[in-house]
Amino acid sequence: MTVTITPAHSLEEFLKLPETKPAREYINGKIFPKPMPKGKHSRLQLKLCNSINENTENREIAYAFPELRCTFGDRSIVPDIAVFKWSRIPFDADGEVPNDFLLAPDWTIEILSPEQSSNRVIGNILYCLEHGCQLGWLLDPADRSILVFRPGQQPELLLSSIPAENPHEHHLPVLDGIQLELTVDMIFAWLKMSTK
Numbered sequence: 001m002t003v004t005i006t007p008a009h010s011l012e013e014f015l016k017l018p019e020t021k022p023a024r025e026y027i028n029g030k031i032f033p034k035p036m037p038k039g040k041h042s043r044l045q046l047k048l049c050n051s052i053n054e055n056t057e058n059r060e061i062a063y064a065f066p067e068l069r070c071t072f073g074d075r076s077i078v079p080d081i082a083v084f085k086w087s088r089i090p091f092d093a094d095g096e097v098p099n100d101f102l103l104a105p106d107w108t109i110e111i112l113s114p115e116q117s118s119n120r121v122i123g124n125i126l127y128c129l130e131h132g133c134q135l136g137w138l139l140d141p142a143d144r145s146i147l148v149f150r151p152g153q154q155p156e157l158l159l160s161s162i163p164a165e166n167p168h169e170h171h172l173p174v175l176d177g178i179q180l181e182l183t184v185d186m187i188f189a190w191l192k193m194s195t196k
Contacts, residue, residue: 011074023067025124026076032120034078035113040141040191044111045080047190052083055180060086062106062178072104072131077124083107083175104131107175111139125149135175144188148173160184 014026022036037045045066052064068082082105092098108128110121118138125136129151136149144160150173158172172182 023078025078035115041111041113043191048081056178062086062175068101070101070105072102075127079108080111081109104128104133107135108133109137146184158184160188
């Protein structure tokens, strides 16, 4: 996707603009529209959010928010999934979730769309890591791969259907405290919905 909107004069001015569908992101002084999610993207996003939240919400460990605007540093981005540790969710005085999240997620998950710039998405993941994020995933449904990002480490490319003597060796990394065992194959198997 190469379409850019005329840049706002500042991040503050961008944040005063009405929200749109699909969402727009403010990166390096320019406004970029995110692509509208399609079937595979929506399915993976929902299944991942549900899997994480089923494991973490009742025990108040973390929470996965879909399409949540996160504004920090000089960017305002909308990760496909932003996971926050429970202790970092900025609850308001009534204990409710606030509308504005002015911090980087602890774990950012992006699902690449065919018309999306992979470099821009990777740039957002790296930016999150520079601002305290502990883990990033970039899912590519086209080639059934997941690129894993961790602070201070080289990205790791995990591919579908890699045989292993110990299948637990290929569980995807998750945030500390989250007991969730997922593999690349398990995630992309969610795309097949028919039971026949």
